[in-house]
Amino acid sequence: MQEVSLPRLVEPLRSGGLADSVFQVAEQTPEFVQFSRRSERQPDEWYPVTAAEFRDEVLAAAKGFIASGIRFGDRVALMSRTRYEWTLLTYALWAIGARVVPVYPTSSSEQVRWILDDTQAAAIVVEHEDHAMTVGAICGSVPRLAHMWQLDSGGVRRLVEAGQDVPDDAVTRRRAAVQPQHIAAIPYTSGTTGRPRGCLLTHANLAAECDTLIAGWRELTAEPGEEPSILTFLPVAHCYGIMVVVSCLRGGVRLGHQPDMTPAALLAALDSFRPTFLFAVPYIFEKIFQRARLAAAEAGKLAVFDKAADVAARYAEALERQAFGKGHGPGPALRMQHALYEHAVYARIRAVLGGRVRYAVSGGSTLRRRLGLFFAGAGITVYEGYGLTETSAAVTAQPVHRVRFGTVGKPMPGNTVHIALDGEVWVRGDVVFLGYLNNREATDQVLRDGWLATGDVGYLDADGYLVITGRKKDIIITSGGKSVAPLVLEEQLREDPMVSQCLVVGDNQPYVAALVTLDPQAVANWRKLMGKPQASPEAMTDDDDLRALIQRTVSRVNTGVSRAESIRAFRILPQEFSASNGLMTPSLKLRRSAIVSAFKREIDDLYARNR
Structure with a gap:
């Protein structure tokens, strides 16, 4: 099989931009709890932020940007970890037609200088003093940079104070001028080789990505009767992290932010927030498995854990064969073994994630088949997807209740996957970016008659599931x-x-x-x-x-x-x-x-x- 295509599940964005959903939700359901924010005094406590409260904060920050001279179409960099203020200021910028330039908080001065110069950024938001010093070291070489706000020293408060005399209508007029084809974000590729490139993603690109996920996979975000909630800890400088934030705000999912991805801090946050769904990378699932296995070893129960892991994988594999009409599911003996380890092993794995997660998504790199089978057997089915910054995050995903572990699923509705003669994966769809900023040569190398040449090598199996076998250049x-x-x-x-x-x-x-x-x-x-x-x-x-x-x-x-x-x-x-x-x-x-x-x-x- 060389090509698979699925029809659209949602209509493309016909008018307006991403910020519109904030104002629409606030008008329709003002008391809906859109966010949970961690208490500064009690880190294990979270307090609610309603849709109306968030709308008002976005409006106030947007007026502050206007008062500071940020114009329609200006590029503003955000150099921060994953925190509430990043989401707030991103939507404030989108509300006035500005373009967001996410910057990794670990970036060096030279990397920051390159991004600010390449985008001709008018301003930057940084998280703390170290970031401010990084920018300060190169600000003389980026003359267009006129403003810098620091989150940990009252940056949002100063923005709001600056905009107090700006009328609400100034934001409304600018928001009404935003169109789907306008640039929303310019995330930079990670740069595994060479200099990072700025990817031009439109409001329509991100809306197509997120609206398709919401329409096709929303039922997985919570058990029946539960309100869906997601704790995001993925870097918001990466397109995957941006997609999670936008999906929650467009899909009516309560969102929390966790800036620290170290295992101890992340597990503590998951325990107190108790999400119903998880977006992560393979590294997270690997660390959870490794820590559980080590804990079993320290308790003298390594043999028990390894046996439970093997049973979980065989149980999930039997269910997988059944889903594809190739078997009758787990037999009585395997079901009995699986039930034996439910309380002692599997329930404890689920408890690590807060106890309520039954489905999750893994992206960013390949999840090993055996690990996916283990988590599925332990009661958490991990849906793997595949995508790039150039495709607004995922372009393929596992179909609902038809997960084939070891693959990255089928094209998401509205997309086409094609395998070129040399094995390279080509994709097409509403999620494909406009091109690289200021780099026509690089753009022409990857965009070919509507197709994006991904640089990845893989194949489509007999049922149209994509398997990635590596990078072409690797x-x-x-x-x-x-x-x-x-x-x-x-x-x-x-x-x-x-x-x-x-x-x-x-x-x-x-x-x-x-x-x-x-x-x-x-x-x-x-x-x-x-x-x-x-x-x-x-x-x-x-x-x-x-x-x-x-x-x-x-x-x-x-x-x-x-x-x-x-x-x-x-x-x-x-x-x-x-x-x-x-x-x-x-x-x-x-x-x-x-x-x-x-x-x-x-x-x-x-x-x-x-x-």
């Missing part, structure tokens, strides 16, 4: 001429609970090798069980027993591929790849070229030793 060509997709090998290696990350290498080399990082908690627990003293990360990489453990995993993975594709050598690295050390993007994707450059000596040594 395909390894060994010196023997063999093409190897590294993503498949990397995913299989990461199924080992000890393995945190891995990068497969081998371009122009005689064979494939891998760089492996380990989960620190898993290693510490293993050393404890083995009666070994704790050691530094550097010392642990030379542990013969640990290396033998990873070698067994590598050997297992190699049994599923040809000799030419097998991993002949590996190196355990002392530290994990992260955004802070520049080896991952802010959206938690590996920066392959940066990793290869940073560990050139180790890679060279892998091949020198085996020649």
Whole structure:
């Protein structure tokens, strides 16, 4: 199968912009609780913000922007983590026809300078003093930047005070002038290679994305009788995070914000907020699984947990076969085993997410099939999707109640997926962006007669489900001429609970090798069980027993591929790849070229030793 297309589920946005929904909901259902905000005094308590209250705050901030000289069509940068004020100011800017430029809060001065210069931003909102200093270091080289507001020092309050004398009608007139084809946001690609590019997303693009999700998948956001609620913690500088916010406001879903994505802070927020639905990335599901397994090991119940995980996966796989007419579902013995672990294991997994989540979405990168099966068997079905910044987030998704784990689903209604002759995935639909800001050459490389060439490689199975096998530019060509997709090998290696990350290498080399990082908690627990003293990360990489453990995993993975594709050598690295050390993007994707450059000596040594 080379192409799949699904008709639209919703009509395209015919008039107006994204801010209109805020005013419409406030007029129709003013007491609807649109947000829950965390109490500053009691972090585990949340207080409501109604639709009418939010509308009034948006209006007041919008008037402040007008008073400060922000004009229709101006570009304003927002450099902040995921917090209520980001959503408030984004909608205030959209209400006056301005264009939002999201900036990752971890960006360097040079990255910020590039984005502000590329967009010719008129103003920037920053979160705290460190961000203000980052901007201050480069403001002399971006002369159009006229204003900066700092959230943690009363920035919103000062905006509101500045706009007190601006009439409401000044906002109303500007909002009425916004049209669907106007630019709403210019998020920048994560930049796994080269300089980030600004993607021109219109109000119509984001509305098509979010309205389709609401119409087709809303029933999953809460159990019958419950009010849907979502805690968003995904970076709002990423299109995925923007999509979550806009979907909640257009779909009538209560929204909370969590700025800190560290496991301890996130789990505490999930416990107090108790969402009914979850948008996340594979990293989150992997960490939840790993922490649960470690807790079981520390309690001396690792064998029980591993058995429960296996039962969950087999149970979900039987249900999957049944959904596609290829089986009768779990048999009596499997159902009995599954029920045995419900209270001891599965209920505790659900409790980690607040206890009410039954369905979730994973995006941003590939979720391993085995992990998806485990969560489904534990009572949380994870719907995987696929998309890019250039497609306003998801362009494919798992159909409701017909999840095929290990795939990224079918085209969302209104979109078409086509597999080119070289295996590249091409897409078309209302969600596809206008192009890259100030970069016609790059735009022409990816937009071809209405199609977006994604740069990803994959295939459509017999039922039209898309499977992503890697990035076109990441395909390894060994010196023997063999093409190897590294993503498949990397995913299989990461199924080992000890393995945190891995990068497969081998371009122009005689064979494939891998760089492996380990989960620190898993290693510490293993050393404890083995009666070994704790050691530094550097010392642990030379542990013969640990290396033998990873070698067994590598050997297992190699049994599923040809000799030419097998991993002949590996190196355990002392530290994990992260955004802070520049080896991952802010959206938690590996920066392959940066990793290869940073560990050139180790890679060279892998091949020198085996020649």
